[in-house]
Amino acid sequence: MNTQFSNHDESPAGDDRWIDAIVREHARLGTRADEAFLQGLDRALDADAPTGKNLSLLRFRPVAIAAGVALLLTAVFWKGWERDGGNQGVAAAPGALDAGTELLTSFPPELIEGTPKPMKVPKLVGVPKDPPTLRVPEGTTLLSKGKPVTSSDDYPIIGDVSLITDGDKDAGEGYYVELLDGLQWVQIDLEQRADIRAVWLWHFHSQRRAYHDVIVQVSDDPSFKSGVTTIYNNDYDGSAGMEKGEDHPYVESRFGLLVNAKGTKGRYVRLYSNGNTSNDMNHYIEVEVFGVAGN
Numbered sequence: 001m002n003t004q005f006s007n008h009d010e011s012p013a014g015d016d017r018w019i020d021a022i023v024r025e026h027a028r029l030g031t032r033a034d035e036a037f038l039q040g041l042d043r044a045l046d047a048d049a050p051t052g053k054n055l056s057l058l059r060f061r062p063v064a065i066a067a068g069v070a071l072l073l074t075a076v077f078w079k080g081w082e083r084d085g086g087n088q089g090v091a092a093a094p095g096a097l098d099a100g101t102e103l104l105t106s107f108p109p110e111l112i113e114g115t116p117k118p119m120k121v122p123k124l125v126g127v128p129k130d131p132p133t134l135r136v137p138e139g140t141t142l143l144s145k146g147k148p149v150t151s152s153d154d155y156p157i158i159g160d161v162s163l164i165t166d167g168d169k170d171a172g173e174g175y176y177v178e179l180l181d182g183l184q185w186v187q188i189d190l191e192q193r194a195d196i197r198a199v200w201l202w203h204f205h206s207q208r209r210a211y212h213d214v215i216v217q218v219s220d221d222p223s224f225k226s227g228v229t230t231i232y233n234n235d236y237d238g239s240a241g242m243e244k245g246e247d248h249p250y251v252e253s254r255f256g257l258l259v260n261a262k263g264t265k266g267r268y269v270r271l272y273s274n275g276n277t278s279n280d281m282n283h284y285i286e287v288e289v290f291g292v293a294g295n
Contacts, residue, residue: 100135103198103290105142107131108169108205108254116208119277122236124210125250132258136197136290143190144269144289151186153179157281161186169256169286171206181280183213183240187270188289193220195295196264199231201271202256204283210249211282213240213274216259218266229266232259240274256286265295 149161159177164186168175179186196218203211216232217224233245250257269289273282 100137101140103134103136103140103258105200105288106169107256108171108202110254111171111206112208114207117278119208119210119251121210121212121249121277123248125248127208127251127253128255131255134198134258134260137292139292140197140290141292142288143194143196143291143293144188144287147191147289148189149186150189151177151179152184153282161284164188164284164287167286169202169254171204171254171285176204176283176285179282179284181275181282183272183274184282185270185272186284186287187222187224187268188287189222190267190269190289190293192293193265193267193295194289194291194293196231196261196266196269196289196291198261198288198290199259199269199271200256200286200288200290201259202254202285202287203252203273203276204285205252205254205256207278208251209276209278210251211273211276212249213272214247214249214257215240215242215245215272217270217272218261218264218268219270220265220267222268224268224270227266229264231261231264232257235274240272242272261291263291 144165145167147165149164151161157178157180159174161177163175163177165188177186199216201214201216203209213235214232215230215235217228217230219226219228221227230242230245232247233242234247234249235242235245236249238244269287271284271287273284275282
C-alpha cells in the first residue's frame with residue numbers, strides 16, 4: 001500500500017476514498033497494511049522534524065502513532081458497520097453461521113470395577129477426559145431407538161440384542177448383551193433409508209478394556225454383500241478379513257465411541273468386534289444412530 005500524507009493539517013479520515021483503500025488493503029494484507037499505515041505516518045512526521053516550529057512534534061510521535069492506529073481501527077470498524085446495515089453488525093465469515101448444531105446425547109454414570117488386565121494394543125487411545133463432540137446438520141435426530149437388532153450369534157450368552165437400542169447405557173447387570181468369542185457382529189435395521197450422520201457406540205465400560213477389530217459399516221443390503229460403506233475400522237492387522245483399518249483402538253469409557261458417518265446413506269448399520277483385552281467375548285450396551293430419515 002502506498003498512502004501519501006501531504007501535511008498534518010489534512011486529516012486522513014477526511015477522505016472517504018482513503019478509508020476504503022485502507023479497509024481493502026487491510027483485508028488483503030492483514031497486519032502488513034497496518035505496518036504500511038504506520039510507516040506512512042512516521043514519514044509524515046519526519047518531514048516536519050527539521051523545522052524549528054515543528055521540532056517539538058517529535059516528542060508527541062508515540063501519541064501521534066497511537067492516534068493513527070486508533071483512527072485506522074475506527075475507520076475499518078465504521079466502514080464495516082455502515083456497509084452491513086448499521087446496528088446489524090459486521091458480517092460473519094462465510095460459512096460461520098452454517099456450521100449446524102452440536103450432537104447431544106446422555107451419558108451413564110462412571111462405574112469402574114475390578115482390576116484391568118494389561119492392554120497390549122498398538123496406538124491405543126486412552127480414556128478421554130471430556131466427551132467427544134461433533135457438529136451435524138439441523139434436523140439430525142436419533143433414528144435407532146427401539147429399532148430391530150439382529151446378530152451373528154443367534155443365542156447370546158447374556159441378555160438380548162434388543163438391549164442395544166433400548167436407550168439404557170449403564171454397564172451394570174441386565175444392561176448389556178454378551179456374544180460368543182471370535183469375530184461377531186450386531187446389526188440395526190433403521191426400517192428405512194437414511195442420511196446417516198453419526199454412530200455412537202458403547203461396549204462394556206465398567207472395566208478398562210479395549211475391544212479388537214471394531215468395524216462399523218452401512219448398507220442397503222441386509223446381508224452386507226453389496227453396497228457396503230465402512231465408516232470406522234480399527235482392525236490394525238487385518239485379522240477380521242476386511243482389510244486393515246486406519247482408525248486407532250481405544251479404551252472403553254462411559255463416553256462411548258462417536259463415529260462421524262459423514263452423511264453415508266443406507267438402511268442397515270452393522271458393527272463388528274472380536275473379543276477384548278480382558279476376555280474373548282463380545283459385549284454391547286447401546287448403539288445410537290443419528291441422521292435424517294427418508295433420504
